[in-house]
Amino acid sequence: MASMREIKRRRGSIQSTQQITKAMKLVSTVKLQKARQRAENSKPYFQYMYKTMTSMLAQAGEINHPYLKSGNSDKVGIVAITSNRGLAGGYNANIARLIQSSGFEKEKVRLYTVGNKGAETLARKGYEIAVDYPEVIEDPTFEDARQIGTRLLSDFSNGEIGEIYIAYTEFKNTVSHVPKLMKLLPIDPAEMQTEEGEAGQLTLMNFEPSEEEAIGLLIPKYVTSILYGAFVEAVASENGARMQAMDSATNNAEEIINDLELKYNRARQGAITQELTEIIAGADAIG
């Protein structure tokens, strides 16, 4: 049995770790609340954007627009959204795993990473990182999304990449975050699902300028808004994941402390018993 002093020291060290995890949990809870609010506020915009795109493409039918078909390149651009900080459970690893298991060959993937952790992991695995935007995820703005979107579209138009995907963590609710790979371009009208009931009563829409021009102008806006939406959801998911990770770390620390407490008491009782036995034995020997 370990000595009393040793047990006491271990317990102290675990207690201070627990204090840290507890504090981190509180911080991420507050951050999560803010991020979730933001994600919820931005929902109407994206839902409407998506709805407009779907109804537009459904109506437009066979429009020959470069954004609607794969480019000449066989390379795939993936926007990987992770965090700059660790200690968030499987949050960052899940995105890396998602990309590795996506079925795209390593050599054909060009990554546009947002967030350090994903960039580090994926670069180590041998993926090509085209551009890295680590600072964006700290406080994503619509302007950031626009800049990244512009870059993606110009690479797409230049034929550097033929398809664009986005890998992010969808925020379902506080405890459920799902890593998701979503196709951004080319947009396949058949893949976009129209909301039920909505489809039947599509009003015939006119476009100004012409449909083709309007699509050319709208798609960059669509890309920007999807990116921004993914950023705010990813931030909410990151804080949610960290909150969960820190919560279980705090609980685990509690368990170990209890266990050590028990061992400590047992060791103390053992020491007392031993001392008593020695005294009694000593007294017997004299008497």
Place this chain on the structure above:
Amino acid sequence: MAENNRFELKIIEPDGVFFEGGSDFLEFTSVEGEMGVYKNHIPLTTILEPCVMKIHDGGERKKAAILGGFIEIQKERITVLAEDANWPEEIDVTRAEAARQRAKDRLARKEAGLDVVRAEAALKRAVARIQTAK
């Protein structure tokens, strides 16, 4: 103004719903030029320039700076998806003036590698803000 001349107007920006309410006449600038819309307009989707949007309701008139986006017009409902929207009191005129000057300078210098489209867009946004605040 009679109630049945009004349509529903909703302005949404990425950070949430900016405005929701009724209106009987709406003025704005699209890529095709200035437009005014009453109720029962034909369904139309058009792209917006950065502009001053004037929302008329009865005798009242509200102004807002709409900085790019698009508008979907239906008979009784108009939805604006703005990339950014400001009420006049939210606009910092000195900042907007500075932004306008910067954009103008950049366009005037005509440096190589100048992103003309971006500089022009910045100029338009600054002008829309200044006009709204006036």
